[in-house]
Amino acid sequence: MGVFRKLGWDKDLTAEELAVITRIGGNTIDAVSWATDLSGGIQRVCLEHGVIPFGNGKARANAWNLPDPVPVHREPIYSARPDLVAKYPTRPDERQFRIPNLGFSVQKAAVDKGIARDFPIILTSGRLVEYEGGGEETRSNPWLAELQQDMFVEINTQDAAERGIRDGQFVWVLGPENGAKTKVKALVTERVARGVAFMPFHFSGWYQGRDMRGYYPKDTDPVVLGESVNTVTTYGYDPVTGMQETKATLCQIRAA
Numbered sequence: 001m002g003v004f005r006k007l008g009w010d011k012d013l014t015a016e017e018l019a020v021i022t023r024i025g026g027n028t029i030d031a032v033s034w035a036t037d038l039s040g041g042i043q044r045v046c047l048e049h050g051v052i053p054f055g056n057g058k059a060r061a062n063a064w065n066l067p068d069p070v071p072v073h074r075e076p077i078y079s080a081r082p083d084l085v086a087k088y089p090t091r092p093d094e095r096q097f098r099i100p101n102l103g104f105s106v107q108k109a110a111v112d113k114g115i116a117r118d119f120p121i122i123l124t125s126g127r128l129v130e131y132e133g134g135g136e137e138t139r140s141n142p143w144l145a146e147l148q149q150d151m152f153v154e155i156n157t158q159d160a161a162e163r164g165i166r167d168g169q170f171v172w173v174l175g176p177e178n179g180a181k182t183k184v185k186a187l188v189t190e191r192v193a194r195g196v197a198f199m200p201f202h203f204s205g206w207y208q209g210r211d212m213r214g215y216y217p218k219d220t221d222p223v224v225l226g227e228s229v230n231t232v233t234t235y236g237y238d239p240v241t242g243m244q245e246t247k248a249t250l251c252q253i254r255a256a
Contacts, residue, residue: 001042002030009045017041067091067239077103077236078176078250080122080195082111097242106235110176119176119250121159125201125229126247135202139222151206151226152185154198155253160188163254170256172209173199175232175249182227183209183256197251199229207231209256 001021004010013021020039025032034042034053046053062069068091075081075088090103110116130148131138138144153173155165165171167188174181183206184199192198205212205225213221229246236245 001025001032001037004042004045005030009049012045012048013039013041017044075107076248077107077245078110078115078119078234079107080116080120080250082114082116085111091239094239096237096239099237099242101237101239101242103236103239115176116250119174119252120195121155121251121253122196122248123173123175123199123229123232123251124196124248125199125233128200128202131200131202133202134204134228136204136222138202139224142223145223149224150185151182151203152187152199153253154187154189154192156192156194156196157188157190158194159197159253160186165253165255172254172256173197173227173232174252174254175234176251177234180232181208182206182229182231184227186253197253201229201246204228 001010004013010018017037017039018041021032021037021041022029024036024038032042034046037043043053068074073088074090075085077090079085085107090107091101093100093102093104095101128148130144153171155171160166165186165188167186169186170183171186172181172183182199203224203226205216205222206227208227208231211225213225232249232251233246234249237243238245
């Protein structure tokens with residue numbers, strides 16, 4: 001309400017709205033906000049002036065105990081835009097917790113080697129409704145396994161056409177480190193943009209195209225096996241928590 005007074009917007013409140021605000025505020029009417037205004041007047045007037053009631057300013061923070069006290073943009077270690085790395089590099093190499101975080105060196109090497117040219121697709125990983133975590137338990141459930149029978153990669157229709165990939169066929173997803181590769185089925189879709197691919201993280205039991213079911217003890221193997229997406233994810237650690245980066249990287253996709 002104090003801001004309303006400064007802006008002159010308090011004149012836009014109806015008599016009924018102002019009466020409610022006055023009753024709520026008492027001797028501190030300026031402290032009444034959108035969160036405590038039961039009349040709805042503050043919210044209404046804000047919207048009429050094109051302002052979101054709960055604030056439409058840029059979020060700001062200054063966290064004294066974080067490496068970047070004020071959040072800044074930093075390109076991923078394996079960036080699809082190497083031209084931006086010089087302006088927005090990852091944090092310098094430094095020892096964090098028990099291990100050194102060498103993200104800067106790995107990022108520079110990726111740019112110098114032209115990794116983005118050979119691995120032009122941004123790969124993201126995430127979850128499915130049917131499975132949980134690494135999937136060993138849920139993929140052992142025959143009812144859930146029936147709903148999601150194959151490990152897959154979602155690939156955009158144009159990316160698939162350029163590579164001669166058909167929906168449902170096996171493809172190799174190649175990672176930029178250590179010759180990593182996974183053999184999965186292609187789900188050709190426009191749910192992902194061109195230059196982006198998606199793989200779920202609930203599968204295991206295959207390794208670089210090889211079915212490992214024979215290594216499970218008798219009667220312990222899940223109904224459904226598949227490649228682990230983390231075979232092709234890459235180096236990276238969060239500088240605050242030390243947690244590994246296994247959600248996004250670059251990849252190349254080819255017909256198997």
